[in-house]
Amino acid sequence: MVESASLQELSGKIRGGEIRSEEVMASAYDRIEAHDSDLNVFRSRLDRETALKKAREIDQRAASGEKLGPLAGIPVSIKDNICIQDPELNGSCASAILEDYASPYDAHVVERLKAADAIIIGKTNMDEFAMGSSTENSAYGPTLNPWDRDRVPGGSSGGAAVSVASGMVLLALGSDTGGSVRQPASLCGVTGVKPSYGSVSRYGLVAYGSSLDQIGCLAKSSEDCSYALEVIQGHDPRDSTSSDQTLVGDGKDLELQGKRFCLPETYLDPEVVDAEVIEAISEAESMLLKEGAVIEKRPLEFLRFVIPTYYILAFAEASSNLGRFDGIRYGVRSQKEANLKSLYSDSRSKGFGREVQRRIMLGTFVLSSGYYDQFYGRATRVRAGMEQQIGKLFEEFDFILGPVSPFPACGSL
């Protein structure tokens, strides 16, 4: 019942007292207790009793006829880089440098989830500071793919994807800068959405690449993702990049007849994309055609530049964003305090993992004088050019069709 019901149905039944949140929570904890120790999904989580107590409170409020929120009694996980004020959920970003970090405030999305009466049970493992695509770069060990433990779950929101795929929660929030929600969702066989930049407030999301970071949902279906997005999206005055436009509704009434899809040719290139993925695209293509959609293939040369541009911009921003983790005010501080400079370098060398250090150094390089224009400057111009081309493309098309990842879940990267 819990497995097959949609979020909307399930929370409706909890609100109506037909199903008890406590039962849903107990079944979630059965899964967690059976599999978390080997899958390594959670960085921190409530103990079973605390979670059940919260569930019972929801049940009592429902029984007393109180009007509850749209996610009433639903167990939800959030990625470790989303701030929550809860001493049981300390630590952050799966990084040693924030080992015991206790956030004194809730992220915007956490406020929204709480207001919707969801029960946040824990924070999920991730690539440290969201840098990676396999969840192997966590300071606390890798998360495994529940379908095949020899394969990676994707990343950086690997813990989030696995928490849904293994039935530990019904909804997970992740963050996506360059595919970090969509790719692990794909590799774990769940649905993941990166909503348009600006539609969900970043307030309380620990920044990686600020101009690209966006909080997204992972769930069993697009319907569930859409339902949850309704809860977390919307303008937030605390985030200056938050949009005041509302996303279009859940698309239940979407009529595919005559809708125009652009299919970039690169995505069908066997040199670049795995045969299995090309097959999946063809399946999607024929399904859409059957519904009356129009699909046109286009070369879209600029797609070649997406990855290098992304890396330069994201690393540059990251090198600046991660400067604050210096061991002075919070987080791990090196005990060898010879002088200020060594306090900084020792704390940061010890606190950050290799991939994070590599990205900070590359980002520092592309912003340094003498190289700025060649790298960061050029990347911003390429990005502006792409924005323009994509804008033009959307004058002609309603959708751009493509795979999330060029290959299915693989072994260790």
Added chain:
Amino acid sequence: MEFETVIGLEIHAQLATESRIFCSCSTEFGCPPNQNTCPVCLGLPGSLPVLNQKVIEYAVKLGLATNCSIRSDSQFARKNYFYPDLPKAYQISQYERPICEHGHLEISTGEGQKQIGITRIHLEEDAGKLLHQENSDSSSVDLNRAGIPLVEIVSEPELSSSEEAKSYMEKMHAILTALGICSGDMEKGHMRCDANVSIRPKGQKEFGTRTEIKNLNSFRFVKQAIDYEIERHREEILDGRELVQETRLWDSERKLTFSMRSKEEAEEYRYFPDPDLPVVELDTAWVDGLRESLPELPDARKLRYREKLGLSEYDAEVLSLSGEASEFFEEVLEAGGDPKQACNWILGDMTRMMNEKDLSLRKLGIKPGMIAELISLIQEGTISGKMAKNLLPDLQNSDQSVKELVEAKGLVQVSDEQELLKMIDGLIQEHAAQVEEYRGGKTKVLGFFVGQLMKQTQGKANPGVANKLIKSRLDG
């Protein structure tokens, strides 16, 4: 060898907004360390800046008042460096697209008015402050000041003496306070400047090696530090040593500058546009509205004082440069005081009193209405100017009117001729020898009789009347 001096100033002024530049914490001063903070000014993970619109308004007003062009697409940038008082490891500032550019203002110099170019005015956030504990090898960080809004005003290198630099700073101070966008309190560091100084042989086109003196927080220090630095450059050059481009600090106790860091150690700030803050788009109509609402600025004020009120060039200049003094001055006029007399009181005795007591004009506790009353009592002849001067300290924090004070102290001047003549005749009888001297041609002796009369009346005799009567008696 004859040298000429080239100076450029970077003035930092704290904007007098109620809340900070990127969060809603108050700008109030004096809370216990780190009590007046939030996740944003603490730079905690996940926090984001939101621009205080008042800060933009203030900066635009300053740009308009200094003839700048206002950018309709200015942008914030991150200045990245590590320091314990900088909680995000970057300061949000402006780099390529400052809010105001290409302005100028006029200063008075010995050779008349001179126009000084303003390269740019940009906005930035202040950092926190380090507290070094005595007898301890640790330091503490107080972030109550982090995120206080600042403007940095960069001049062209067009100032050619320490006097010009001081006048420029005074003019900027007057503009900032006239606009009401900065308290101008330099002791609290609400306005301070960095001076870039170089010298070159007269006639040479290229600039000499420059040094930057940081954090000068009084007009006097600006002048002293620049003078010291010019002299140091001269000596280095004349002695054949090579000057080092470096940052220096002013030691106001020992009256000298000393090296802080050289250019080799100059920092790499990796400026780039802050992705958390959108471009600041300004509406032309809004800017025009601000332009029309600007208050009277020091230049206009000075012109009015000269032309409408007949003050001297010097008095008009000095009064108009001080917001406090000119405001006080106008209140004296409103209360009926004569402009020239009012100006004399403010720039003379009251300024002396301020210096002696180390108080600001308002803090003296003398109401503008009292000065107006004082002036009219002198003009009516009720008291003498000397009496008025002596009375000034009694006006401080007094609830009584000047007239009441004058009466209470029995200060009313004796102008009654009959009364005075009686006393004068007595004196003439008493001092026959001096009368002889006078009549023998030593007319200076007149002063002796005036003195005697004053002594007898305890200084209350009207000096004009007394002079006239004594003279007529002695001559008669």
